[in-house]
Amino acid sequence: MTATKIVELVISDDNQELAIDxxxxxxSPAIENNFVFFGKEKNNLTFAKVDEEKRMLxxxxxIPNKQIFRHDPNTDSDYYVYFSKQTVQKASExxxxxxxxxxxxxxxxxxxxxxxxxxxxxxxxxxDKSKLYGYDLPNGTWFVKMKIENDELWQKIKEGELxxxxxxxxxxxxxxxxxxxxxTQEQILSAFNELVRExxxxxxxxxxxxxxxxxxxxxxxxxxxxxxxxxxxxxxxxIKTSEKNVVIGNKLLDKQxxxxxxxxxxxxxxxxxxxxxxxxxxxxxxEFTGTKRNLENNKKxxxxxxxxLDKTKSQASKxxxxxxxxxxxxxxxxxxxxxxxxxxxxxxILNKLISLL
Numbered sequence: 001m002t003a004t005k006i007v008e009l010v011i012s013d014d015n016q017e018l019a020i021d022x023x024x025x026x027x028s029p030a031i032e033n034n035f036v037f038f039g040k041e042k043n044n045l046t047f048a049k050v051d052e053e054k055r056m057l058x059x060x061x062x063i064p065n066k067q068i069f070r071h072d073p074n075t076d077s078d079y080y081v082y083f084s085k086q087t088v089q090k091a092s093e094x095x096x097x098x099x100x101x102x103x104x105x106x107x108x109x110x111x112x113x114x115x116x117x118x119x120x121x122x123x124x125x126x127x128d129k130s131k132l133y134g135y136d137l138p139n140g141t142w143f144v145k146m147k148i149e150n151d152e153l154w155q156k157i158k159e160g161e162l163x164x165x166x167x168x169x170x171x172x173x174x175x176x177x178x179x180x181x182x183x184t185q186e187q188i189l190s191a192f193n194e195l196v197r198e199x200x201x202x203x204x205x206x207x208x209x210x211x212x213x214x215x216x217x218x219x220x221x222x223x224x225x226x227x228x229x230x231x232x233x234x235x236x237x238x239i240k241t242s243e244k245n246v247v248i249g250n251k252l253l254d255k256q257x258x259x260x261x262x263x264x265x266x267x268x269x270x271x272x273x274x275x276x277x278x279x280x281x282x283x284x285x286x287e288f289t290g291t292k293r294n295l296e297n298n299k300k301x302x303x304x305x306x307x308x309l310d311k312t313k314s315q316a317s318k319x320x321x322x323x324x325x326x327x328x329x330x331x332x333x334x335x336x337x338x339x340x341x342x343x344x345x346x347x348x349i350l351n352k353l354i355s356l357l
Contacts, residue, residue: 020095020169022103029164059165064140085140092142114150320353
């Protein structure tokens, strides 16, 4: 099944009061943009503010020139509808003018209470506050902020069951509305009689000549139109094919964008891991160099102390031998004399030298 046409919807002059009768909370919004709610949970939402008590949600209600898919069961045909910026602006104004800001439904079926539109605005430029809530939609988009005091609906919003808003109202096909404004046969006859009364058409023969001339003109224009039909058909089919390709391309682009984002995230993670590893490597090399340098210095110190120790030991050994001999001679002399001569520190120092050597 393929789309056969694109239809602009406008607000009928006869139904302005019901242009936007209510706003419905739905699982699959026609405008294909999920709302944003203020709460602690973050289930499939583009933005969330930790303020459970406010129970607020932000969402686009209408997006200008966005094509919305529809199916006509009467003709078994698919088509797209859209709203111009002017229609979106007018709809937002009539919604408030006729006090419909307190009207809401669930899945376009049951009227629900505890849902109130507390803000309504049209995006007019790049500095619009809708960007604070994660939206990047075209100028002319109608946004609403709704307060949800209905516990059951708020739970469905937090759980991700309800994902967006969908308008309920009465619109008409712009082309059909223009056709409805074509003059009737009575109006044409009245205008013709007026021309006769004003003398612009004086006789029936002249009228017949005018009619025959018009017939020739119609025939020529018919042939011109017939010649244009193949070109029109070709271009219409080309548009349909291109529109299909745009839909397919958008889906593919979204998928590829997700892949790019994941790859970019992975690249950043790997880069951070590499930086950490490089820092650790630099630290390890610095510590290794320091330890190696200290080890070499300690080896040199050992060699230096060993050499100096050998020299000191040699001197101490000579002193020890001399001191031992002198102490032995002193003890022998004291024995011969029959006296006791105290050796004092000499014996202690000798014993210390013996223990060190």
